[in-house]
Amino acid sequence: MRVLSVTAQKPCSTGSGVYLTEVVRSLAKMGVSQAVVAGVTREDRVDMPEGVTVYPVYFSSEKLPYPVVGMSDEMPYTSTRYRDMTEEMAGQFKAAFLEVLDAAIEKENPDIILCHHLYYLTALIRAHYPAKKVYGFCHNTDLRQMESILFERNFIRQEIPKLDRIFALQEAQKEKIKKIYPISEKQMTVIGTGYNSEVFKKTGIKLSRKDGKIRMIFAGKITQKKGVKSLLRALNLLDYEKEKIQLILAGGAGNLVEYEEIKELADGCRYPVVFAGCVTQSRLAELYNDCDIFVLPSMYEGLPLTVIESLACGDRVVMTKLEGIAEWLADMVPDADIRYVLPPGMKGTDEPLEEELPAFESRLAEALREAIEEKDTKECDVSRISWQKIAREVIR
Structure with missing residues (x-):
């Protein structure tokens, strides 16, 4: 063929x-x-x-x-x-x-x-x-x-x-x-979708076990359509010592003006924020393994690969509950350690209503707090998700 x-x-x-x-x-x-x-x-x-x-x-x-x-x-x-x-x-x-x-x-x-x-x-x-x-x-x-x-x-x-x-x-x-x-x-x-099991897998003990610091990671375009501004504002609603939490933002800029606004928000965040930039798949897997919680507060998604990749690396997930995604994940990875946050009301397909953002950010902060306080991440089986399975289905 x-x-x-x-x-x-x-x-x-x-x-x-x-x-x-x-x-x-x-x-x-x-x-x-x-x-x-x-x-x-x-x-x-x-x-x-x-x-x-x-x-x-x-x-x-x-x-x-x-x-x-x-x-x-x-x-x-x-x-x-x-x-x-x-x-x-x-x-x-x-x-x-x-x-x-x-x-x-x-x-x-x-x-x-x-x-x-x-x-x-x-x-x-x-x-x-x-x-x-x-x-x-x-x-x-x-x-x-x-x-x-x-x-x-x-x-x-x-x-x-x-x-x-x-x-x-x-x-x-x-x-x-x-x-x-x-x-x-x-x-x-x-x-459905797949993930690269040769790259994205657990490689050792989480760094938090060694130094007590909870590391969160976001991966994607650094933009509010992915919820990054809301994530930074939600972090400011948490009440932990500054040394307790670190956020890593992995990905490139979308709108450069908005990117500068996000950097300014990060500078004013009560917890340290690291801009990792665009990274290779292998480096992203390393970051997932270093971190404890993957956060995806997106306003619009199809079926994000990053959620599956982070689960494969042993992360707990906090994400917006978007149409169809929770159902698919519940079917494919029923034991996944995921906390869903109800999204804000929207105008159009991916523009949140400004007046609804404070309540959304409060819900996001509460989900992050729960994820931080929970001790061990539940083991989950992502073996049903693979690119090879998709390739076979295409040929069929």
Whole structure:
């Protein structure tokens, strides 16, 4: 079998990029012949398994004279927002990707094209290669774009239902897809997510056992859409000695202005805050192992890999109770040590109502307090979650 995986953005950054890369690696272990088409810059290094051909589409170039598009409005690298794209920019995008896709499809002759995000590029591929089997992975940010902006909406709504199959991360997401697109139940498969068990695993005794300090970690874009401002304000509601707690923020900036605001909040926090920056997967695993509590106070998520990775490294989790995630985790990791916090009311898909944030931050602080006071983290079994399982399901 020959598979072509496609993404409009960088394949080695953000959750969807990790998802694509790990599926490619798992399929490679199964002996599947593969190639990847991805939107990158000439400075980017694309790390794929040996034997996987990469067909880059270069942004910030003569043919595509603007930064890589981002499915989120705030990406951990310089990016272009879909909401800001003009008709001319959309035309340049279409021409550049179809030129590379034509070459890749002619050479590779894939049996299946796996598209990441139910959005513009996937719609273009469905429209221009009607004889090919085209499957689409939903990553939630694509649904947010459809809900919040008008960019090529009619064209996308017309083409996405023609996909041969759509993979949803969890049941609630599947229902949301059906509200946006006229798609039948039989076209969809709930496929879940995976994690790299070779990297993310417990490696020793937590540092808190040695020095008594509770270490918390957040991993993701450093932005309020991920709840980082609220996390810092919630920490200030705790009443412990300064030396008792440390927070590590692992990830890159989204909006640079907001990032500076977050740094200012961190400077005024009653507990020390460490900005670890963008880190490798192996370094992130080390940080998870050093820490006791993983915190994800996001306003919007599909199915965050970071929760599973941190559980695999023996962390207790405090996170926002977002639609569908708690149910999926309860099914896949029923013994997971997780404390859920009810989110604030929202305006739109990922913008919290300002007047509801104080109550949310109070709930978050209480959950953090409970997580700190609890002694030993419950052991949990994450073996049912794997990229290999997802790869097998894709092939099936």
